Every structure is written in C-alpha cells, then in structure tokens.
Amino acid sequence: MGGRDATMVLLDENGIRCDGRKVDEPRKIMIKAGGLKNADGSSYIEFGDNKILVGVFGPRDVHPKHMSNTDTGILRVRYHMEPFSVGERKRPAPSRREIEISKVIKEALEPAVMLEKFPRTAVDVFIEVLQADGGTRCAALTAASVALADAGIPMRDMVAAIASGKVADTIILDVNNEEDQAGQADMPVGYMPSLKKITLLQLDGVLTPEEYKKCVDVGVKGCELVYELQKQALHDKYFGNRKD
Ligand code: CDP
Secondary structure, three states, rough: OOOOOOOOOOEOOOOOOOOOOOOOOOOOEEEEOOOOOOOOOOEEEEEEEEEEEEEEEEEEEEHHHHHHOOOOEEEEEEEOOOOOHHHOOOOOOHHHHHHHHHHHHHHHHOOEOOOHOOEEEEEEEEEEEEEEOOOHHHHHHHHHHHHHHHHOOOEEEOOOOEEEEEOOOOEEEEHHHHHHOOEEEEEEEEEEOOOOOEEEEEEOOOOOOOHHHHHHHHHHHHHHHHHHHHHHHHHHHHHHHOOO
C-alpha cells in the first residue's frame, strides 16, 4: 500500500483499470464444490489469478482433549500458502501473515457455523493457496464457506467475501495484486447476504468517512454477486449433471 510504484497507471482516462476491468467489475470467479475424496467437504476457487483449494474435516474428536469445549464445537482454520504460490518463493514455515489470516478467516466464519450443535468436537478447515494474486483471504473465505456447506455442517448462512478499495482517488471493486501494492486503500469485506451481516471488515489505507461508507457498500454488493456463484457451485454438485 502507499504508492510503491508511482509510475503505474491504475486507472486510465477512460476509467479502465490496469487489468482492463471497469471500476465496479470483479475479476473472473470460478467456484467448484467438492473434489477431494478424503475430505468431508471441499472446494476449489479461481478468483482472477488466485487459485485456492479448501478441505474440511469434521465434526471430529479434538486432540489434545483439553482443547475441546463441553458446551460447543470449535472451528480451527489453517491458511497456508505454497512456497510457489507467489513470485518470490515463500519460506515454507508458517509466517506471521499466514497465522493472522488463519485467525481472521476463522473469526469471519464463526458467526455462520452452528458450532453449538457439536459440543466437544472440532471442525477443521485447511486452506491451500496454490497461486496468489491479491485478495487471497477473501477468495479463501468464500471457498471455505462452500467447503463447509459441502461437508454438511449446519450453517446460518454462507459468508461471501471480496475486497473493495481505492485507486487514483476512485472506489473500486475487487482489488488485484498491483492495486493492492500501488493503490490507496484495500478493504476486505466478508458478508452473509441472507442474514445481512458483515463478519469481516479490514482496512489497509486511508479513506474519508464518505469513501469509507462507499467502500463498505461496494464491498457488500460485490459479496452479493459472489454469493450467487457459491450457491451455483453447490447446486451444480448436488443437483447438476456433474459426473464426479
Ligand atoms: O492476499 P490478501 O490480499 O488477502 O493479503 P495481503 O497480505 O494483502 O497480500 C496481498 C498479496 O500479496 C497476496 O495475495 C499475494 O499475491 C502477495 N504476497 C506475496 O507476493 N508474497 C507473500 N509472501 C505474501 C503475499
């Protein structure tokens, strides 16, 4: 954030962004429910050039036992980036960033999952980022919701996520890697559209109160688009003509 590459044109005179999109246009999104036979539920998402696989296991016994809760189930999330997922090889050991994003995604999913139905057990969500291009936490959160639903975990709603942001003094939808690096603000938003509840809201950058409001609105509208694709992915697996 903060204009690392001042020469990059993030928005041209026709209002077109560095990857050819309009200001309110998300990247191409493809979501597939299922795919991993050893997982209880799984999903795969391509969100622009982000490629992410999610496996869900549980509800299952908690080890060590003292980590369990007699009143409710627990959700455990591991967000992991493959060393080859970014241009400059990422060290294989869990980074502070991965630990933080795991926590952020877990907290964004918790309001959606009916953990109280599974006391003493754990639901594990494993997120593997195969290719990263800005906005992996939103893509991962979106895919994780689909994988949880695919696992048959009772949920109040799915969380859909996308980032809004600001480049060249303009509010945009779905911030890519260049826009994240050289733009003015990045706001990941996670939202449960049926319940109309935000479960993730972060902001990197500086916005006026008006811009802040607009960014939230643009992010929420984007989540509503993503939600349709999540539902379609589940529909395709369970009611469509897929062979696998
Ligand atoms: O991915 P997200 O936008 O949720 O999180 P970020 O910490 O703002 O990272 C933005 C982007 O930086 C990632 O999506 C990757 O494309 C890139 N990145 C990288 O190139 N090398 C890393 N070690 C970590 C992130």
